[in-house]
Every structure is written in C-alpha cells, then in structure tokens.
Amino acid sequence: MNQKKVVVIGNGMVGYKFCEKITAKSNDFEIIVFAEESRRAYDRVHLSEYFSGKNADDLSMSTQEWYSEQGITLYLNDPVKEINRSAKTVHSHAGKMVSYDYLVLATGSSAFVPNIDGVEKDGVFVYRTIDDLEMIKSYAANVKTGAVMGGGLLGLEAAKALMDLGIEQPAVIEFAPRLMPRQIDNAGSQMLQSKLQSMGLQIMLNKSTARIEGEHHITGLKFNDDTELPIEMLVISAGIRPRDELARLCGLEVSTRGGIIVNEKMETTDPSIFAIGECALVDQMIYGLVAPGYEMAEIVAANLCGAAKQFNGFDMSTKLKLIGVDVASFGDNFITEPDCRTIIFEDTHKGTYKRINISNDGQYLLGGILIGDAAAYNMLLQTTNNKIILPPNPEDLILGSRGGSEPAGAGITALPDDALICSCEGITKGAICNSVSEDGCETVDAIKKCTKAGTGCGGCVPMVKDLMLYTMKATGKYVRNVICEHMSYSRQELYDLIHIHNLKSYEEVLDNLGQGDGCEVCKPLVSSILASLWNEMILKKGNDTAQDSNDRFLANIQKGGTYSVVPRIPGGEITPDKLMVIGSVAKKYNLYTKITGGQRIDMFGAHLSDLPSIWDELIAEGFESGHAYGKGLRTVKSCVGSTWCRFGLHDSVSYAIRIEERYKGIRAPHKLKSAVSGCIRECAEAQSKDFGIIATEKGWNLYVCGNGGSKPQHALLLASDLDSETCIKYIDRFLMFYIRTADPLTRTATWLNKMEGGIDYLRSVIINDSLGMAEKWEAEIEALVGSYQCEWKTAVENPDIRKRFNHFVNAPQEKDPTVTFEEMRGQKKTPEWTTA
Amino acid sequence: MTQETINWLAACRVEDAVENGGVCVKYGDEQIALFYFTRRNEWYATQNECPHRKQMALSRGMIGSTTEEPKVACPFHKKTFSLVTGECLSGDECAIKTYPVKVENGTVYIGL
Numbered sequence: 001m002n003q004k005k006v007v008v009i010g011n012g013m014v015g016y017k018f019c020e021k022i023t024a025k026s027n028d029f030e031i032i033v034f035a036e037e038s039r040r041a042y043d044r045v046h047l048s049e050y051f052s053g054k055n056a057d058d059l060s061m062s063t064q065e066w067y068s069e070q071g072i073t074l075y076l077n078d079p080v081k082e083i084n085r086s087a088k089t090v091h092s093h094a095g096k097m098v099s100y101d102y103l104v105l106a107t108g109s110s111a112f113v114p115n116i117d118g119v120e121k122d123g124v125f126v127y128r129t130i131d132d133l134e135m136i137k138s139y140a141a142n143v144k145t146g147a148v149m150g151g152g153l154l155g156l157e158a159a160k161a162l163m164d165l166g167i168e169q170p171a172v173i174e175f176a177p178r179l180m181p182r183q184i185d186n187a188g189s190q191m192l193q194s195k196l197q198s199m200g201l202q203i204m205l206n207k208s209t210a211r212i213e214g215e216h217h218i219t220g221l222k223f224n225d226d227t228e229l230p231i232e233m234l235v236i237s238a239g240i241r242p243r244d245e246l247a248r249l250c251g252l253e254v255s256t257r258g259g260i261i262v263n264e265k266m267e268t269t270d271p272s273i274f275a276i277g278e279c280a281l282v283d284q285m286i287y288g289l290v291a292p293g294y295e296m297a298e299i300v301a302a303n304l305c306g307a308a309k310q311f312n313g314f315d316m317s318t319k320l321k322l323i324g325v326d327v328a329s330f331g332d333n334f335i336t337e338p339d340c341r342t343i344i345f346e347d348t349h350k351g352t353y354k355r356i357n358i359s360n361d362g363q364y365l366l367g368g369i370l371i372g373d374a375a376a377y378n379m380l381l382q383t384t385n386n387k388i389i390l391p392p393n394p395e396d397l398i399l400g401s402r403g404g405s406e407p408a409g410a411g412i413t414a415l416p417d418d419a420l421i422c423s424c425e426g427i428t429k430g431a432i433c434n435s436v437s438e439d440g441c442e443t444v445d446a447i448k449k450c451t452k453a454g455t456g457c458g459g460c461v462p463m464v465k466d467l468m469l470y471t472m473k474a475t476g477k478y479v480r481n482v483i484c485e486h487m488s489y490s491r492q493e494l495y496d497l498i499h500i501h502n503l504k505s506y507e508e509v510l511d512n513l514g515q516g517d518g519c520e521v522c523k524p525l526v527s528s529i530l531a532s533l534w535n536e537m538i539l540k541k542g543n544d545t546a547q548d549s550n551d552r553f554l555a556n557i558q559k560g561g562t563y564s565v566v567p568r569i570p571g572g573e574i575t576p577d578k579l580m581v582i583g584s585v586a587k588k589y590n591l592y593t594k595i596t597g598g599q600r601i602d603m604f605g606a607h608l609s610d611l612p613s614i615w616d617e618l619i620a621e622g623f624e625s626g627h628a629y630g631k632g633l634r635t636v637k638s639c640v641g642s643t644w645c646r647f648g649l650h651d652s653v654s655y656a657i658r659i660e661e662r663y664k665g666i667r668a669p670h671k672l673k674s675a676v677s678g679c680i681r682e683c684a685e686a687q688s689k690d691f692g693i694i695a696t697e698k699g700w701n702l703y704v705c706g707n708g709g710s711k712p713q714h715a716l717l718l719a720s721d722l723d724s725e726t727c728i729k730y731i732d733r734f735l736m737f738y739i740r741t742a743d744p745l746t747r748t749a750t751w752l753n754k755m756e757g758g759i760d761y762l763r764s765v766i767i768n769d770s771l772g773m774a775e776k777w778e779a780e781i782e783a784l785v786g787s788y789q790c791e792w793k794t795a796v797e798n799p800d801i802r803k804r805f806n807h808f809v810n811a812p813q814e815k816d817p818t819v820t821f822e823e824m825r826g827q828k829k830t831p832e833w834t835t836a
Numbered sequence: 837m838t839q840e841t842i843n844w845l846a847a848c849r850v851e852d853a854v855e856n857g858g859v860c861v862k863y864g865d866e867q868i869a870l871f872y873f874t875r876r877n878e879w880y881a882t883q884n885e886c887p888h889r890k891q892m893a894l895s896r897g898m899i900g901s902t903t904e905e906p907k908v909a910c911p912f913h914k915k916t917f918s919l920v921t922g923e924c925l926s927g928d929e930c931a932i933k934t935y936p937v938k939v940e941n942g943t944v945y946i947g948l
Binding site: 062063066445446448449455485486507510516517518519520522523524541542544545546548549550552553557559560561608804807808809810811814816817818833 | 847848852853854855856857859860861862865867870873875876889890891892893896897898899900901902903904906907909911912914916925926927929
C-alpha cells in the first residue's frame with residue numbers, strides 16, 4: 001500500500017492533536033513530525049501548574065511509546081529551517097531533508113516582546129515554554145521582587161506563578177485602563193482587580209513602560225509618566241505573535257500583522273500546505289485558544305481522509321480560574337444597550353459580578369460575563385449557543401430562583417442534541433447521551449473513555465454526569481442510590497441488613513447480600529459499618545484487606561509511600577515527659593514532625609516496616625492510636641479554659657478530654673471533629689466542628705453539623721445551657737443517628753443539608769426523641785465505648801498482624817529501597833511526585 | 837515456532853501471601869505486586885509501581901472486580917487497573933505490566 005507522506009512542523013498541543021486525529025481516522029499516511037523544543041507536546045494551558053507541583057511529565061500529552069505505536073517519526077529539538085515548495089521537501093536545522101505530499105504548519109506563536117529599551121537585560125523573561133518556566137524558577141530563587149508586564153489572561157497566570165515562587169506582592173503592569181480588556185467589561189475588571197489585590201497582587205493600570213533599568217540585570221522599570229518601580233525580575237506577557245516566518249520565507253501569503261493566511265479548509269495559498277492553531281489567520285482572526293486549534297486539526301485530518309469539513313469560526317467563550325478567582329465570558333459579552341438589555345448583579349461583599357445580555361424582546365440570551373462565581377457558566381453558554389427561550393424572569397439565571405420552588409431555566413433537558421458540551425473535544429449532548437443509552441456507559445469514566453468528553457480541561461464533567469443520570473432515568477433505568485455493582489443497597493439499607501443478619505466480616509456480607517468480588521468502593525464502606533456495629537479489631541483476619549489502605553496499615557500513607565503517625569493527645573493536653581517521648585521516637589526513626597490543626601503532633605516519613613516498632617515504643621510510654629487514619633473521631637480540640645484563663649467559665653480541657661476518651665475509636669461514615677471552648681470567645685473554634693461545645697454561665701451550648709474543608713459551614717445550635725451529662729447524652733444520640741443514616745463519606749454538615757426538615761427535625765429527634773430511638777442509641781454508644789481497644793496495641797501484640805507491615809514478603813528485613821528524602825529547614829521532606 | 841522460556845521466580849509460600857490482597861515481592865532492583873484472589877482462587881502478579889504518580893504502592897491496594905474483570909485500586913488516588921491485561925480502568929492511558937503466576941507444592945512462582 002502506497003502511503004502518503006504528511007510532514008507536521010510543530011509539536012505543540014495542536015500539532016499533537018492533529019497526529020492523534022489523523023492516526024485515529026486512517027492508516028494511509030506516513031507521519032513525520034519536526035519539533036523545535038526538546039520535549040514532546042505538553043499541556044500549555046495548565047503551564048502554571050508547573051509551579052504548584054506538576055512536573056514536565058505530568059504536563060506531557062503522550063509518551064514516546066505512543067508515537068512509536070502510531071508509527072509516527074518524531075524529531076525533537078530539530079526545527080525546520082526551510083520549505084522547498086517546488087521540490088516538496090523540508091530541510092531541518094540538523095540537516096535532515098524529508099519530502100512530503102502534504103505539509104501541516106502547526107508552528108504556534110511566540111511571546112510578543114515590545115521594543116522597550118533594556119529588554120535584553122538579565123532577569124527579563126517571557127512566559128511561553130517549560131524552558132522559560134525553568135529559567136524563571138531558577139532566577140526567582142535569588143530575588144524577592146518582580147513584576148509582570150501585561151494584564152491579560154497569560155499575564156495574570158504569570159503573576160500567579162511569581163507568587164508561587166515566593167515573589168512578594170508581584171506587580172501586574174497593564175497599558176490599558178483595566179485588566180483583561182479583551183474578555184471582560186469595566187465593572188467586571190474592577191471586581192477582578194479588587195479580588196486580586198486582596199490576594200496580594202499589585203495592579204498598576206494605564207502604565208506604559210519607557211525603559212528597563214539596570215546595568216547588566218534589571219533593577220527597575222521607568223514609566224512614561226516618570227514614575228518608577230524598583231524590581232529584580234520581569235516577565236513579559238504582552239500578547240502573542242504567530243510564528244509565520246517559515247511560511248513567509250517560502251512565499252506563502254501571510255498577513256502584515258502576522259499569521260499565515262488560510263481558507264476555511266485551513267489551506268494556505270499552496271493547496272498541499274495547511275496551517276493550524278495559533279499560527280493560522282482565518283477570516284482575519286488568530287484564535288489564541290486551544291479548542292479552536294483542535295477543531296482546525298480535526299478539519300485538516302478529516303479533509304485529508306476524504307471528508308469535506310469547514311472551519312466556521314469558533315466560539316471564544318472561556319471560563320477559567322485566575323489565582324482562585326472564577327472568570328468567564330461567553331457569547332456576545334460586550335454588546336450594550338440599545339442593541340440588547342443587560343441584567344447586572346454586583347456583590348462587592350462576596351466579590352462577585354455577573355452580567356447577562358438578553359435580546360430586546362427578552363427571548364434569548366446573547367452573552368455575558370461572570371466574575372467570582374462562574375457556577376452557572378455551562379448552562380448560560382448552552383442557553384446562548386442553542387438559542388433556548390429564556391424563562392420569564394431571566395435574572396433567575398444568575399441569581400437562582402427566589403421564592404418559588406421551580407429551578408431556573410429548563411436545565412439540561414432543554415438542550416438540543418447538537419448542543420456542544422465538551423468544546424475541547426467537540427462532543428455534543430447527543431453523543432454523550434448515546435454513549436449511555438446505546439453503549440451502556442453508566443459512569444463518567446466510561447463516558448470519558450467512550451467519547452473523550454471531559455478529557456480536556458475537565459470543565460464540562462459536572463454536566464456530563466448530569467446528562468448521564470438524566471439519560472439513565474429517561475431510558476427507564478431506575479437510578480437508585482446504590483453503593484456499587486456489588487452491593488445494590490443504599491448505605492442505610494446495608495447497615496440495617498448487616499445488623500439483622502448478624503454478619504461479622506466483609507466476605508460474609510458479600511456472600512449474603514452482594515454479588516461479584518467486591519471493589520474499592522464497597523469494601524471500605526462495609527468495613528466501616530462492621531466497625532460501627534460490632535467494634536471488633538478492624539485487622540481481624542479476613543477483614544484486613546477490606547479496609548481502606550490507611551485503615552489497613554493503621555497509618556496515613558503519604559507522598560512517596562511512607563506513612564505518618566499520630567498518637568492520641570486528648571484535648572491537646574500533654575505532659576513534658578510525653579512530649580519528650582514523641583521527640584525521641586521521631587529522632588530515632590528520623591521522622592518529620594509537625595503540629596496538626598487538631599492540637600496533636602504528626603510524625604511523617606515512617607517506613608511501613610518501622611510502624612510496629614514505633615508503636616511498641618509509643619505504647620510503652622502510655623500513648624494510644626490517634627485514629628488519624630480512620631473515618632471516626634479525630635480530635636476534640638480545647639482552649640485552656642477556667643483552669644488558667646481569666647475569662648474561662650468552665651474547665652473546657654477536662655471536658656474535652658472526657659469527650660475524646662468517650663468517643664475515641666468509634667467508626668462513622670466520615671471523620672468526626674469536635675472542640676470545647678471555655679467561653680464565648682470561642683478560641684477552640686467549636687462552631688466549625690461536627691459537634692462543638694461552648695461554655696455558658698449556666699452550662700454548655702451544643703452546636704452540631706459544622707465543618708471546615710472546601711465548603712466551610714458553621715455548626716448550628718442544637719441545645720443551650722446543658723449540664724455535662726445531658727450534653728453527652730445528646731451527643732450519643734446525635735452520633736448514632738448520624739452513623740446509622742448518613743450516606744457513605746458524607747460529613748455531618750452535608751448530612752444535615754440533605755435532611756428533610758433540617759435542624760428543627762434533628763432537634764426533635766435528638767431532644768424530643770420523636771423517633772423513640774434515644775434509649776436504644778444511647779445503649780449502642782455505651783456498647784461501643786465499652787468495647788474500645790487500642791488498635792495499635794492489639795496489632796503489635798499479634799505476630800500475624802505484625803508480619804503484614806513488612807514491605808517485601810520475600811525479604812522481610814528490607815525497607816522499600818525506592819524511598820528517598822530531601823532536606824528542608826533542618827528536617828526531611830518527601831521529593832515531589834517523581835517520574836521513573 | 838520458537839517457544840519462549842519463562843524464568844520462574846520462587847516468590848513466597850502460599851501461607852505468606854495475603855488472602856484477597858497483595859504482597860510485594862523483591863526481584864533484584866524490581867518490585868512485583870503479587871495478589872492472591874482467594875475468593876476466585878486466582879493468582880495475579882503486576883508491577884508494584886502505579887504509573888500515575890510512580891509510587892511503589894499497588895501491592896498495598898484493594899483488589900476487586902468490575903463486571904467480571906479482576907482489578908486492583910492504587911491506594912494513592914484510586915486509579916484501577918485490570919489484573920489480567922494491566923489496562924487502566926479509570927479512563928487513563930497508562931497501563932501496568934502483568935506476569936504469569938503458578939503454584940507448585942505450596943510455593944508461589946512468578947514468571948518473568
């Protein structure tokens with residue numbers, strides 16, 4: 001078979017996507033790729049994550065093996081320097097000459113560097129490639145101040161990167177009177193600006209730079225208004241320039257303002273040469289986003305395979321998170337009255353700004369801008385793109401419906417089948433629903449695999465999940481809140497069934513109530529129920545491998561495969577002698593120590609095989625497991641209370657210790673945190689806990705269902721002025737009600753949020769005993785308290801359990817040789833996620 | 837037809853393996869995860885390193901099945917892999933190596 005030869009110049013995201021698309025469509029092409037950089041194509045969109053933990057391999061879009069499997073020849077580090085169109089050959093820098101039938105230019109763009117006096121000085125960088133980032137990183141290590149030139153999308157990303165690198169209050173210098181002038185309006189910019197300033201950025205607008213000062217390396221900027229800014233480094237991010245020099249050199253038509261001119265089939269003026277991505281100028285537009293670039297790759301790949309596809313412009317709507325602030329614009333974002341009507345909602349308290357533009361007849365959504373909260377973005381974009389008729393009160397779209405129970409808009413059901421859900425991969429609603437109804441996908445992972453939807457930026461995943469559930473319901477599949485394919489029950493049903501059938505091990509539960517062989521979802525869940533019900537040692541033979549990894553080894557697995565050890569320090573009270581024990585154990589086993597948020601001490605970096613000996617020593621000195629690895633009670637934090645504090649009303653430490661001793665070791669659907677404060681100053685932060693107690697003149701106030709985490713929620717007052725015994729009785733009932741009825745991995749706050757009747761109902765169950773369960777629950781808690789054992793004590797005394805902590809089954813004395821550490825501030829730390 | 841000769845490593849005794857779970861076997865500088873799927877009376881061996889974050893952890897993972905496919909879940913981020921083909925079942929491109937296992941006279945051997 002005679003293969004046609006396709007040469008691709010450029011191995012950026014779009015060049016790579018072209019390879020992926022054409023090899024997926026056909027085997028009729030021999031593909032040769034020339035790349036200027038020394039790295040295979042990587043994810044430039046998430047480049048700034050390079051500074052927050054990702055490495056070059058994490059960002060890489062594929063592997064060397066992938067290219068070999070596809071039969072693609074990839075020349076890295078070898079830019080093409082010349083195209084000979086009459087001979088149909090390309091000539092590389094390293095001297096390779098390759099002929100082509102078709103040539104695809106995916107040369108991308110470079111950073112635009114304005115012609116300012118001094119740009120050549122040391123300490124001035126652009127922000128474009130991993131190499132740029134590495135140079136910025138090593139330079140930033142030795143300086144304290146810095147700035148970014150350019151207040152657009154990339155400039156703000158670069159500013160975030162400087163913050164991550166430890167530059168204090170980096171300045172963003174923008175020529176225009178506002179940030180992101182291309183995407184958002186004036187009011188939105190102001191909101192964004194004040195948010196970013198509160199996060200530690202300096203924003204300097206209306207600034208045009210006259211020159212960069214310094215002898216060999218930059219020492220500051222001088223502006224045209226004669227002001228100055230002393231800085232030690234500068235990142236220029238003032239826009240992009242299409243890389244059209246090769247095209248220009250071989251006589252293809254390029255625009256005077258940059259960009260290789262192509263038609264709607266991405267053909268240049270030479271029909272055997274195509275240009276895609278940021279180097280291509282189509283209909284007077286350079287598309288600086290990845291999604292349209294992918295679409296161009298698709299068009300060339302499809303057309304080479306005989307289809308007739310055209311590029312018809314591309315939706316430039318975007319949603320991103322800039323330094324933690326949502327920023328989105330969609331549709332016609334700048335259109336103003338009288339061509340439309342606008343609805344604007346601004347909340348300077350929360351820092352949100354929302355604007356939607358609707359047609360004059362009130363029928364359609366034309367576009368809009370969201371700052372600070374872009375949760376509605378997907379729905380708004382779909383409503384715009386699919387010309388969905390607006391509800392009578394379109395403000396509901398950004399404010400949520402107020403008063404009535406009807407949700408705003410018609411939701412995903414109203415979308416037409418050709419609505420584009422995943423714009424990175426170009427997947428429609430129809431394709432996603434089809435994968436559920438025709439191909440039987442019933443998980444988001446399965447849909448990702450089947451359609452590729454959600455594998456790009458991931459922004460559409462919530463919508464994909466909603467579509468999946470909607471399609472499953474529509475096709476008559478009864479969507480029950482079941483645990484997994486092995487257990488067709490809800491957690492609550494399973495809890496009661498295990499209790500009624502008196503089942504004691506995971507295998508018994510699977511044999512009696514389940515099917516198949518179990519999995520990582522049902523195993524820990526059943527183990528948790530078994531522990532809540534019977535409180536047997538969780539590593540009892542047969543149950544050990546059904547525990548979540550941390551429970552199985554009674555320690556928390558950390559980056560690098562070592563474990564952290566947390567002994568219980570009830571109420572945060574510890575004697576000097578016991579402090580010294582922790583110190584000497586940590587020293588002996590070379591552990592990193594840190595005070596936790598729950599007033600205890602965490603020791604990191606323990607080898608699996610050292611855990612039993614570490615606990616031998618801790619137990620000998622009177623310590624017990626702190627259950628930091630388990631879903632159950634963690635700590636009961638306390639303030640020092642009336643024993644020392646001049647404001648303290650009661651002895652909060654003693655009460656916290658009593659509570660921690662009572663509930664320690666009890667397993668629950670999720671972790672439980674508690675605190676006791678000795679007065680209303682609330683130094684123990686009890687109102688952020690699953691159950692928190694605050695001293696009053698007359699007794700204790702009990703608060704429940706608070707939590708920190710990603711969605712903090714204050715605890716609500718359950719009862720006031722309780723005596724110590726009643727308070728504990730109420731906590732008994734509260735905990736048992738939660739343990740019996742919560743969904744898996746649901747904290748008390750979410751449990752309450754889902755509860756019909758909310759806190760009033762909870763109060764009637766706990767205080768008025770409206771279910772008549774109070775006595776039973778108190779007895780159940782009493783049984784759990786009575787059967788407490790320190791798991792670590794049981795573990796180290798049992799040779800069979802001890803054996804399980806060896807790393808190698810065939811070399812029990814040896815530790816994992818791949819574990820390594822680095823030094824930081826006089827202690828050790830684990831290396832970043834490594835690559836082999 | 838040439839037949840490849842398999843080099844069998846005596847990994848451990850049956851009673852040293854963990855029922856319905858994994859152990860880690862040292863083979864020179866390499867680490868192999870050996871799983872005794874007691875419930876199905878099957879043995880599997882794979883590389884111990886999870887390809888997602890390059891962590892030596894799969895032997896400590898939970899095993900189970902999806903439909904009929906036996907699988908292991910990495911303790912770090914719960915990526916799951918087929919114990920038969922090594923394919924990632926959580927939608928990622930990465931895969932793990934798998935090895936044949938046989939049991940003779942109470943000793944477990946891994947084919948390399």
